[in-house]
Structures are given as structure tokens and as C-alpha cells.
Amino acid sequence: EAAVTQSPRNKVTVTGGNVTLSCRQTNSHNYMYWYRQDTGHGLRLIHYSYGAGNLQIGDVPDGYKATRTTQEDFFLLLELASPSQTSLYFCASRRLGGHSQNTLYFGAGTRLSVL
Amino acid sequence: AQKVTQTQTSISVMEKTTVTMDCVYETQDSSYFLFWYKQTASGEIVFLIRQDSYKKENATVGHYSLNFQKPKSSIGLIITATQIEDSAVYFCAMRASSGSWQLIFGSGTQLTVMP
Numbered sequence: 001e002a003a004v005t006q007s008p009r010n011k012v013t014v015t016g017g018n019v020t021l022s023c024r025q026t027n028s029h030n031y032m033y034w035y036r037q038d039t040g041h042g043l044r045l046i047h048y049s050y051g052a053g054n055l056q057i058g059d060v061p062d063g064y065k066a067t068r069t070t071q072e073d074f075f076l077l078l079e080l081a082s083p084s085q086t087s088l089y090f091c092a093s094r095r096l097g098g099h100s101q102n103t104l105y106f107g108a109g110t111r112l113s114v115l
Numbered sequence: 116a117q118k119v120t121q122t123q124t125s126i127s128v129m130e131k132t133t134v135t136m137d138c139v140y141e142t143q144d145s146s147y148f149l150f151w152y153k154q155t156a157s158g159e160i161v162f163l164i165r166q167d168s169y170k171k172e173n174a175t176v177g178h179y180s181l182n183f184q185k186p187k188s189s190i191g192l193i194i195t196a197t198q199i200e201d202s203a204v205y206f207c208a209m210r211a212s213s214g215s216w217q218l219i220f221g222s223g224t225q226l227t228v229m230p
Binding site (some may be wrong): 031033035038041042043044048050058059060088090091102103104105106108109 | 121130148149152158159160161162163191206207210216217218220221223230
């Protein structure tokens, strides 16, 4: 079972604040993803990456930056947080190639509140 | 445009019965992959089962099976002999084989299994 670890698990900040969400996977997966989950919308893709230094834009990227510093680490940055970014954030990873290449492995989630 | 729709927001069933959750999808691709994920009350999201569009046989894993109706762009999840611990939110997802690798999720169906 792939291991994907997110930190922090909970975060409260104020409008205009600076927030960094961290994700680390320890299974040498190539792809990593950031999703947000909101009631009625399911999971929506913010950014993803297929390797260190790579970044791809997802479906709801506005207000978010991301950086993949290593194969293991993927960060989501909110530089001017707004109340609309209050959400549950999930990181996920998947391998490249092999039978399970289309399967996403999720972290436990980070609950962010922007006051 | 690709889209995944789950119209059932919540379902309640009695323990040990069979339940079917609906999902319809839209894609222009001739080849694609369909998935069901489960989100437990703790927030954990886990992969359940997958159907590749080129396969005619319905996938089965344990007490989960799929009802794949390609002409209707439908992929239903069937859970037989439901248990209390099956209570969760179930997400349908799709990945098209062409273009960038993105997993598109439906909005989820909350399943409650009652004793």
C-alpha cells in the first residue's frame, strides 16, 4: 500500500494569510496531485506534477501555486488566502507504468479554514 | 469536455441487502478508465475497483462489482451483502487515455447501511 503523508492535518488562517500545505510520498511514484473537496463538488483537481520541477495546471488553479521539489515532496501554496479557499485538501500519488498505474493513492487530507 | 455525474446524493439500505450506485460519464475518447473510490467517515479515500473501457466483462472485487453499460456511458457500482462498515461516500471517477493524465470525479453518493 502506497504511503502518502500530508501535513498539517488542520490549519486555520486569516484572510490574506500565507499557507503552505505539504505532501510526501515514499513509494517513488512519479505523479502527484492536489485536490480540494467541497460539498456538492466532489474532488476537484488544483495542480499536479509528473516529476521534480514539473507542474501542471488542473481544473481549479486560481489562487494556488504548487511546487514539486523532489520526487517525494509536493507543496501547495496559498499566498493570499481567501475564505473561498476554506476546504478539505487531498494530496494523491500514482506510479508510472505497471498494473496499478491508473490507481491514485490518497493522503489523509488537510482541513483548511480561512477566517 | 469530460464529465462524471452521480445523481444520487444519498442512499439508505438495510444491512445484508444489495445496493447499486449510479454513475454516468461523458468523454470523446474511445478508450478510457473508470474507477470507484470510497471515502470513510474518517476522511480516508481508498480505491475500490476499476473498469477499462475495452473490457467487456464487468469487474468484480470481493463484494463489489460493476455494471458497465458502454452504450449508455454508465458504470454502476453494486455492493452485495452490505455491512455497516460499507457506510461511506462513494465516488465515481474517469480517466481518458488521451491527453494529460487527470482523474475526473463525480460529486459522490453517501451510502448509509442500517442494522
